[in-house]
Amino acid sequence: MQRQNETATRTGGDIHTLEAVALAATRAAAVASYAWVGRHDQKAADAAATAAMREALAGAPGRGTVVIGEGEKDDAPMLFNGEVVGTGNGPDFDIAVDPLEGTSFCARDLPGALATIAFGAPGSFWSPGPGFYMDKIVVPPRAKDVIDLDDPPERTLAKVAQALGKQVGELRVVIMDKPRHKELIARVARAGAAVQTPAGGDVGGSLAVLLPTLDVDLLIGVGGTPEGVMTAAAVRALGGGMLGRLAPQRPEEAEAIRAAGMSLDRVYDCDELVGGDAFFVATGVSGGPLAGRPRESDGTTIAESLLISRGEIRHITHTTFDKISG
Structure with missing residues (x-):
């Protein structure tokens, strides 16, 4: 405040x-x-x-x-x-x-x-400096206190399902259809959740999680940092949950992040990504x-x-x- x-x-x-x-x-x-x-x-x-x-x-x-x-x-x-x-x-x-x-x-x-x-x-707004990509998770307000970026996807699904009063098989999850997400998509599907795999648009996927009229419970995976900060503004305004961590996709991006004195391990919550009105x-x-x-x-x-x-x-x-x- x-x-x-x-x-x-x-x-x-x-x-x-x-x-x-x-x-x-x-x-x-x-x-x-x-x-x-x-x-x-x-x-x-x-x-x-x-x-x-x-x-x-x-x-x-x-x-x-x-x-x-x-x-x-x-x-x-x-x-x-x-x-x-x-x-x-x-x-x-x-x-x-x-x-x-x-x-x-x-x-x-x-x-x-x-x-x-x-x-x-x-x-x-948090500035990611030379970081172009971030690992992120977005959930509705009722699940905001149970998420952890270090959890394996199966545990994330179980915790979110419990917080929402659902079975894992009732969850609908958005993961962008990118080569980097091949294993993640397979694991979420094997766990029993339904997976939507748009080719891009993680802002839209995050908004679908936040809007009660759309049947989406969770967004996970690596997307852009600009999209992550904008998403955090919407998540914060609606009381949802979000975590993010820089996830460079090329060695030169990782080196630039380190040279800027930024951590590749730190997890940012929604109020750190957007810390004001x-x-x-x-x-x-x-x-x-x-x-x-x-x-x-x-x-x-x-x-x-x-x-x-x-x-x-x-x-x-x-x-x-x-x-x-x-």
């Missing part, structure tokens, strides 16, 4: 007054990248989302600093770490961002692509159960968003007069 009071004083205002700014930024990114849905050009879709989001954030009241951006690990277009946006006439705020989460879904016209962003009071926003790009894709109707463009803030999930429909261009 002391840290939140300090950051509130530094910002000179309530971070939640910027929710409309974040919604406008993800909406702009979603509409811009939707023009590339199904065109099999991930870089072009990512570039369109990034440019539109950067333009939307340029007019934000206040001074926003990108603490954790997306793109460095795969040489993609990005809002870069340390980039400053906004007019300066308002509160300071920090940003964690992925303008297009699920670029492959967008390129292949598969459900799950989202434009995502999190805003926090200054100093709220924050909120999370996502807007649908290629559709799916979280948010529909942008669409045109009677001369207007309609987009669907999720705002996760202060213990609430709000489903928001934006209607504007700008057009989707292809």
Whole structure:
């Protein structure tokens, strides 16, 4: 609480007054990248989302600093770490961002692509430095006190099932379909749980765990650190449980982490990943159960968003007069 009071004083205002700014930024990114849905050009879709989001954030009241951006690990277009946006006439705020989460879904016209962003009071977001990947686990509020990243998956399943009042065979688990997860997927399946294996999109998978309307109980596995910090903003806002640990995927990444004086063994909980007041926003790009894709109707463009803030999930429909261009 002391840290939140300090950051509130530094910002000179309530971070939640910027929710409309974040919604406008993800909406702009979603509409811009939707023009590339199904065109099999991930870089072009990512570039369109990034440019539109950067333009939307340029007019934000206040001074926003990108603490954790997306793109460095795969040489993609990005809002870069340390980039400053906004007019300066308002509160300071920090940003964690992925303008297009699920670029492959967008390129292949598969459900799950989202434009995502999190805003926090200054100093709220943990920075992973040169660490691009992290091992993570996300659970609903009732299971937040039983998780341990050092547990084998079978024990994790048993503990989460007990906390949720279920049998292991009733659990539904999200694990991204990556070569690094081959053994993990096999072990979870052998233990009796149902496994969803999307090709990417661990932010979307984590949101599915948090939303009571979706039948998902747990997300585990290695994903991106930007996605991890944004996920933590949503988890913290809703009282869920999350743990993360840096998990470099290449020797040079591990060496860079060590050179930065960071530990490869330390486990961070949700309140360490996001240590101050924050909120999370996502807007649908290629559709799916979280948010529909942008669409045109009677001369207007309609987009669907999720705002996760202060213990609430709000489903928001934006209607504007700008057009989707292809």
